[in-house]
Amino acid sequence: MLAISYPQKNETVLIAGAGDVGIRAARRLVAQGKQVFALRRREVAPDPSIRWLRGDLTRPDTLRGLPQVDAVVFAPTPDARDEAAYRAVFVDGLRYLIDALPAPPSRTVFVSSTAVYGEHAGEWVDEATPTDPPGFNGRVLVEAEDWLASRGVGGISLRLAGLYGPGRTQLLERLREGKVSVPRGRRVFANRIHVDDAAAAIAHLLSLDVHESLYVGVDDTPLPIDELYDYLAGLLGAVPPLDGPPAAGIGNKRMSNARLRATGFKCRWPDARMGYAALL
Template structure:
């Protein structure tokens, strides 16, 4: 049986590589005919479609597992709800009923405002940002779908790694960071996240929090990143015109990965931000 990836971006492309390395047949959806042609050359089965519009292509009947890892592209002219919620609804209606596993990539942004508490899967959801609100609405849609009993929601902490080191350019240019130095960051390296997706093919709880389990105070994280970049020490200057509760740079919660560890026993290649940042910066400087 085959795999299908909808959202073959930063995370999805790495899952694709892992599945190919395992000898799986992989379908991947893209809006770009040019990208579809490139994928064909790699032995990937492309599906050219846009989930923000009616899916007028036939769904393959040999799909066993689906990864829905769609990111938001502000340049595409669609709202985040149109992509995350309406797009998911189209996919769920389009898929064959024989799907065995549906893996949905969500975000810890579905949680509300906290003051440094540890958060687990049963903590109350009260998203303050539009992305978190759309993720939660999509989760609720999936829970009411025919695939609910075959799905797992992976709520990812901040994903980073080669090619994605938030604020690196600002630090190098000695720009003040629109964030507070206090409060916790919760992270997961993209390589570890991709391997966890594959582990989630087996039966699990309906929802799992995905992080490295080693929250770090924001000021400490950016100080280490500046050191690795040989940049000046970070400066912090939170904007005064945005409610703190809605700012990504003001979040303050610690994500527990205890259920993830208990159910899937992942082995982290990058168990904390120091190991992960060092790897990401080495790749960035070599590119």
């Protein structure tokens, strides 16, 4: 895979799909002195540092009049967890957005997912590993990544692992309630990244003069899921999870962020145990 030279400075950035990760990335970019536009379907509490735009990625008629920007961050969330909703946003919505811009952006970061990978029996997985998505979500994301790579818009796909952080506490609640089981002693790995590190990775990729077209966004420490969940249960004063089967449709793998770290990126929370402890 060839590295792409990109000498420009990304002074204007459009965040398409300004949810939790997108807004966190937007605020980082504003702090760097960028002019940031944020596109959402619904109204949001105003942030005077961000220029808010209203539009629906699945409806090209609502995308007229978008500003010309140097870079795009594409980070939407589908309305439903089914293939039609995913395709409408990630495949059709990406095309509609790029076509609606007055000029092609010089860089486009597509927020993808490690769901594009399959079962690897706990072995290391990185950007060179072939995709083999077990579910519709991964298949749709691969299609969108491939389309982006074929366009002259400086495409970068960032495949994020499981997000955690403020507001993402469902796992902790389930542990408190004793509703979690883990595959004990079977070396089934959990791959995580703190939501603030995910946002920082997006901003970092926009700053690179030379970049690859694909990065894995994960922390430095894939952990056996029973080790991570036992640690969290201890922090919560909860009973350790019972033994049970691994989650279906995910695949067992250890994700490597070596390519991302080689660009100079460092996670603030390189180990999910540290990140969860700080969250609690």
